[in-house]
Amino acid sequence: MGTKLIIDTDPGVDDAFALALATRSEDVDLLGVTTVFGNVPLSHTTANARRLLQLFGREDVPVAAGAERPLVYDNAKPAGFVHGQDGLSGHAGTLPEAKRALDERGAVRLLVDLLEAADEPVTIAPIGPLTNIALLLAAHPQIREKIGRIVIMGGGVTKGNSTTAAEFNIWSDPEAARRVLVDGDIPTVLVPLDITHQCSVDTTWLGKLAASGPLGAALEALTPTYVEHYTPILGFPGMVMHDAVAVAEAIRPGILDTESYPVDVECGFGPARGATLVDRRRLRSTDPQTVPGRTIDVALTTDVDAFRGFVLDRIVGGL
Ligand code: RIB
């Protein structure tokens, strides 16, 4: 079997595409899904994750709910204006009811149990605020030996979205992001806005998905609010599948071109709170300037056409 994977998510329209990619890939052993507050409140992200797994025919995958708010400062704001108030363009109720009960262990306990039971290193793909992962690493430090890689959708080298400096997942809980990105020591790939925007898809691509069959049509039907939000940003009718870009790297290591850079997270309360500071100065170790943060892999480019084909083939091919 291929990649052993756990996804931590706040569905969210692009999260839905990331879950579709993972669940429809035969070379992925999706061990579990944990949910977190973010695009919409935890109650909605959890209900959406369960319904989406039902839609994708994956009742075998446990779902457990995690943090309903940031670690320390509760000043996160949901993004209903981007994803719809229910997180899925108002169409969450059209998805099938989940037959599998919510896993009562909660996100951190489910993560620990799945990781402890794994017979090979597990990839964790956080595609929402990093609160659950920070809690996991704080409460169970020894568990990091079971984690092969963390592939995070988050941050921005040259751009933000929640503010001009900060990307939503990091901005929603900067302290948690710093704990995972900077204070951790697990091999980590950051998949920032700079690459996710390169991988945007247009309505022609979405039309192919919709025409592929009932499941593709159901997935595409979740996009209207999200497409409406991104069309003026992109300059054409389309959307940015941020989370699918990170999950693509999680399940196909190397699909994204990465560079290693020191990364830090701004946790102050100025205008740059939540910014990811990616230090590209290439300072030598003997240089007097301080190099903040931890050196991690940062994804910056990819063959965009190949990426779009990979995602569509995986989602449609598995349907
Ligand atoms: O900034 C984009 C990220 O924030 C994506 O994960 C999206 O789903 C939201 O969580």
Ligand code: CA
């Ligand atoms: Ca997300």
